[in-house]
Amino acid sequence: MKALTDLFREWMPHQRWFGSKGREWADVTEDGFFLDRGNPVVSVHRVRVSYTDGTRETYLVPLSWRDHPADELEAAFIGAVANDGRETYAYDAMRDREATTPWLIHLVNASTVGPMHFHPAGVAYIPEGLPGDIVSGEQSNTSLTYGQEAILKLFRRLEPGLNPDVEVHAALRETDNEHIAPLLGHIEIDDPDPGNPPATVAMLQTFVPNASDGWRLATASVRDLYAEGDLHADEVGGDFAADSERLGAATASVHADMARVLPSEPAGEEWYAATAAQMNERLDAAIEVVPQLAEHADGLRALYAAVAGSREPVVRQRVHGDLHLGQVLRTATGWIVLDFEGEPARSLASRRELDSPLRDVAGMLRSFDYAARHMLVEQPDDAQRAYRAQEWAARNRAAYCAGYSAASGLDPCGESPLLRAFEADKAVYECVYEARNRPHWLMIPLNSLSRLTSAQ
Numbered sequence: 001m002k003a004l005t006d007l008f009r010e011w012m013p014h015q016r017w018f019g020s021k022g023r024e025w026a027d028v029t030e031d032g033f034f035l036d037r038g039n040p041v042v043s044v045h046r047v048r049v050s051y052t053d054g055t056r057e058t059y060l061v062p063l064s065w066r067d068h069p070a071d072e073l074e075a076a077f078i079g080a081v082a083n084d085g086r087e088t089y090a091y092d093a094m095r096d097r098e099a100t101t102p103w104l105i106h107l108v109n110a111s112t113v114g115p116m117h118f119h120p121a122g123v124a125y126i127p128e129g130l131p132g133d134i135v136s137g138e139q140s141n142t143s144l145t146y147g148q149e150a151i152l153k154l155f156r157r158l159e160p161g162l163n164p165d166v167e168v169h170a171a172l173r174e175t176d177n178e179h180i181a182p183l184l185g186h187i188e189i190d191d192p193d194p195g196n197p198p199a200t201v202a203m204l205q206t207f208v209p210n211a212s213d214g215w216r217l218a219t220a221s222v223r224d225l226y227a228e229g230d231l232h233a234d235e236v237g238g239d240f241a242a243d244s245e246r247l248g249a250a251t252a253s254v255h256a257d258m259a260r261v262l263p264s265e266p267a268g269e270e271w272y273a274a275t276a277a278q279m280n281e282r283l284d285a286a287i288e289v290v291p292q293l294a295e296h297a298d299g300l301r302a303l304y305a306a307v308a309g310s311r312e313p314v315v316r317q318r319v320h321g322d323l324h325l326g327q328v329l330r331t332a333t334g335w336i337v338l339d340f341e342g343e344p345a346r347s348l349a350s351r352r353e354l355d356s357p358l359r360d361v362a363g364m365l366r367s368f369d370y371a372a373r374h375m376l377v378e379q380p381d382d383a384q385r386a387y388r389a390q391e392w393a394a395r396n397r398a399a400y401c402a403g404y405s406a407a408s409g410l411d412p413c414g415e416s417p418l419l420r421a422f423e424a425d426k427a428v429y430e431c432v433y434e435a436r437n438r439p440h441w442l443m444i445p446l447n448s449l450s451r452l453t454s455a456q
Contacts, residue, residue, distance in 0.1 A: 003081045003082060004030060004045075004081055004090075005028045005029065005030055005047075007078055007079040007081065007090065008028055008030060008045075008047050008061065009025060009028050010079070011078050011079070012047065012049075012059065012061070016139050017059075017139065017140055017141060017142055017156040017157075018059070018156075019057070019140060019157060019344060019345065020049070020051065020057060021436060021437070022436060023051050023052075023053070024051060024052040025049055025050070025051060025052070026050045026051055026052045027049075027050040028047060028048065028049050028050070029047075029048045030045045030046060030047045030048065030061075031045070031046055031192075032044060032045035032046070032063075033113070033114035033115065033116075034113075034114075035062065035102050035103075035106075035113055035116070036099075036102035038102075039098075040064040040065055040066050040091075040096065040098055040099050041064070041065040042062060042063070042064050042065075042093050042099045042102055043062070043063050043065065043093075044060065044061075044062045044063075044114075044116065045060070045061045045062070045063060046058055046059070046060060046061075046158065046189070046192075047059045047060075047061050057157060058157070058158045058159075058199075059156050059157055059158065060154065060155070060156055060157075060158055060189075060201060061092075061156075062092075062093035062094060062099070062154070063078065063090045063091065063092070063093050064090070064091045064092075064093040064096040064098070064099035065088050065089065065090060065091075066088070066089045066091065067086075067088060067089070068089070069089055070089070070091065070096075073091050073095070073096055075095065076091040076092040076095035076096055077089070077090075077091055078090040078091060078092060094132075094134055094142045094144060094154060095134050097131040097132065097133065098131065100131050100132035100144055101129060101130070101131055101132075103132070103144075103152055103187070103202065104126055104127060104128050104129070104130070104132075104146060104150070104152070104204070105128055105129070106118045106187075107119075107120050107126055107184075107185045107187065107204060108120060108126050108128045115189050115190040116187060116188070116189045116190075116201060117187065117188045117189070117190075117198065118185070118187050119185055119186050119187065119188065120184065120185040121170070121173070121182075121183050121184050121185045121186075123173065123182060123183075123184065124182060124184055124206065125149070126150060126184055126185065126204065127146045127147055127149045127150055130146045130147050130149075131146075132144030132145060132146050132152060133145050133146075135151070139344075140156065140157070140344035141153050141154060141155055141156055141344075142154045142156060145207055146207070147207075148207055148209045149206070149207055150184055150204055150205065150206060150207050151181075151204070151205050151206075151207045152202055152203070152204050153165070153202060153203050153204075153205070153339075154201065154202045155199075155200055155201060155202060155203075155341070157344065158189070158199040158201070159199055159347065159348040160191045160193075160196035160197050160198070160199050160348070161196075161197050161199065161200075161348045161349070161352075162188075162197070162200055163186075163200035163203070163341055163348070164318075164321070164340055164341050164342055164348075164351050164352050165200075165203055165339060165340045165341040166183065166186045166200055166203045167340075167352070168258065168262070168318060168340040169181075169182075169183035169203070169205070169340065170183055171258075171261045171262050172254075172257055172258065172261060174261060175257040175260065175261060177253060177254060177257045178253075178333070178334060179250045179253055179254050179334065179335055179336055179337050180254065180336065180337065181205045181206045181207075181208050181336055181338065182205065182206045183203065183204070183205055184204040184205055184206060185203070185204045186200060186201075186202065186203040186204070187200070187201040187202040187203070188200055188201060189201050208329050208331060208336050210331065210332065211329035211330060211331045211336065212329065212330045213325075213326065213328075213329060214247070214325035214326065214327070214328040214329065214330060214335075215324075215325040215326040215367070215371065217240065217243065217325075217330060218240055218325050218367075218368070218371040218396070219371050219374065219375075220238060221238040221239065221240035221371075221392070222371055222372055222374075222375060222389070222392055223238075223375070224238030225238070225388055225391075225392055226375065226385060226388060240392075240396055241395050241396055241399040242399070243330060243335075244368070244396040244397075244399040244400045244403065245399040245400065245402055245403035245406075246334060246335060246403055247328060247335050247364070247400055247403065248399070248400040248401060248402065248403025248404035248405075248406075248407070249403040249404065249406060249407035250328075250334060250335040250337065250403075250407075251323070251337070251360060251361070251364065251400075251403075251404055252403070252404045252405075252407035252408035252410075253407055254320075254337050255317070255319070255357045255360070255408070256408065258317055258318050258319070259315070259317040259318075262317065262318040263317070263318065263354060264315055264316060264317035264318075264354065265315070265316055265317075265354060266313070266314070266315055266316070267313075267314040267315070267316050267356070269311075271314075271316065272307055272308055272309070272310050272311075273308050275307055275308075275418075275421075276304040276305065276307040276308035276421070277308075279300075279304045279307070279421060279424075279425045279428075280301060280304055282425065282428060282429070283297065283300055283301070283304075283428055285432075286428045286429070286431060286432045289431075289432050289435055289436070290431045290432060290435045290442070292431075292442075292446060293428065293431055293446075293449075296446075296449045296450070296453055299449075299452075299453025299454070300424055300428070300449070300453060302453070303417070303420055303421045303424050303452070303453065304421055304424075304425075306417035306420075306421065307417055307418055307421045310417050310418060312416060312417070312418060314356045314358075314418065315356075316354035316355060316356060317354055317355070317357065318352075318354060318355075319355045319356070319357055319359050319360050320337065320339075320340055320342070320360045320363070321340070321341070321342030321343060321346075321351055321355070321359065321360070322339065322341070322342050322343045322344075322363060323337070323360040323361075323363040323364050323367075324363050324364060324366065324367035324370075325364070325367040325368070325370075325371060326367070327339045343429065345429075356418060356422075357412070358412060358416065358418050358419045358422055359422050361400075361401070361404065361412045361413070361419060361422075362419055362422035362423040362425075362426055363422075363426055364400060365397050365400070365413075365419075365423055366423055366426045366427060366430070366448070368393050368396045368397050368400065369393050369397075369444070369448055370430075370444060371392075371393075371396075372389040372390070372392045372393035372396075373386075373389045373393070373444050373447070374441070374444065375389075376389060376443075376444075377440055377441055377443065377444070380443060397413070398413075401413035420452060423448075423452055424449060424452045424453070427445040427448045427449050427452065428445075428449070430444070430445035431445045431446060431449075
């Protein structure tokens with residue numbers, strides 16, 4: 001229906017989960033089916049966007065349909081379309097509580113609905129019948145919490161194959177790792193090409209109640225430090241270093257269990273060369289988006305060249321792939337690690353490749369830097385705050401590495417060319433993200449690159 005594709009064209013670029021903001025659309029098509037014919041009716045659509053550069057992406061968009069406008073759902077309104085001579089009103093079904101119950105009902109029943117297949121894990125109770133509440137602040141995905149018992153994550157961008165988040169959680173189930181929220185089930189959808197495997201649509205996990213987001217805890221600690229003009233980071237009541245050390249230990253525990261239940265192998269010379277080449281390729285592409293990166297290019301390529309020639313012993317294994325403070329929760333008993341899908345901008349195949357655990361360590365070290373410096377965005381010339389930010393970041397980076405080392409017997413933050421290159425590669429990725437989404441934050445990764453390249 002042309003009217004529906006027009007609505008998607010107008011609405012999708014403004015959604016946080018849409019990953020190609022600023023790109024020019026060439027065409028859009030969709031196919032859909034009914035997930036539930038109750039009140040409201042719920043349909044699920046695969047929206048295929050073709051861009052003028054010749055690339056394509058497929059997004060999953062669930063809709064709820066009503067015969068009359070629902071004033072209480074104004075923020076979720078997508079548009080009206082003609083249906084048998086009358087208008088029906090389409091809403092974002094993930095923001096319509098009355099439209100959220102079918103997901104868990106079908107999962108309990110292991111249903112097949114059209115091309116969609118529901119797979120319960122069969123390990124715990126699923127709260128069938130409860131409505132879901134949307135989780136604010138989501139970016140590449142959309143999540144719903146069902147009471148205090150379960151959380152459903154909808155993967156918006158579809159690719160053929162099992163999502164790593166489902167794969168890793170399913171494998172870790174046998175380890176009973178205390179730093180993982182158990183998997184309760186997942187949902188797949190058949191690919192239009194029968195030669196491709198199904199794509200993962202969603203996963204359901206045990207909800208972790210009374211937990212605090214790592215990013216919020218860390219940034220609260222930074223605010224406490226800034227408020228105490230004459231105290232050092234280790235003297236402030238909100239010092240975060242003990243939590244950072246425990247987080248390092250939790251990361252090491254998860255890495256050890258991933259290596260135990262998923263494939264691993266020693267890295268060969270060709271892996272170092274390939275890793276460096278990929279970093280250089282990402283840098284080339286990033287400079288096209290962020291021209292300011294060009295002034296760091298020589299220093300970055302020197303870091304990458306050190307990786308190409310490195311022979312430090314590395315065991316390649318499955319890793320988190322996008323580890324940062326926003327991906328962890330602190331509970332009364334410790335840390336929980338979330339979201340093992342990797343960087344959403346990378347292909348599914350690349351996110352499932354074996355890698356060094358230092359990739360995750362570098363991601364967390366970058367996150368400490370972000371937490372320390374995000375409040376400098378509004379006051380970039382405040383030298384005292386910049387000094388205190390550096391002090392906080394250094395203290396918590398060291399504590400994280402100490403915790404990881406104590407739990408694993410390995411020092412992840414020694415003089416490793418690979419770790420520094422991973423940090424730089426992550427900062428390059430951050431530059432592209434900030435340029436496209438938060439240009440006023442671009443100074444954070446750019447300044448980090450100045451420090452990383454000048455420390456050679």
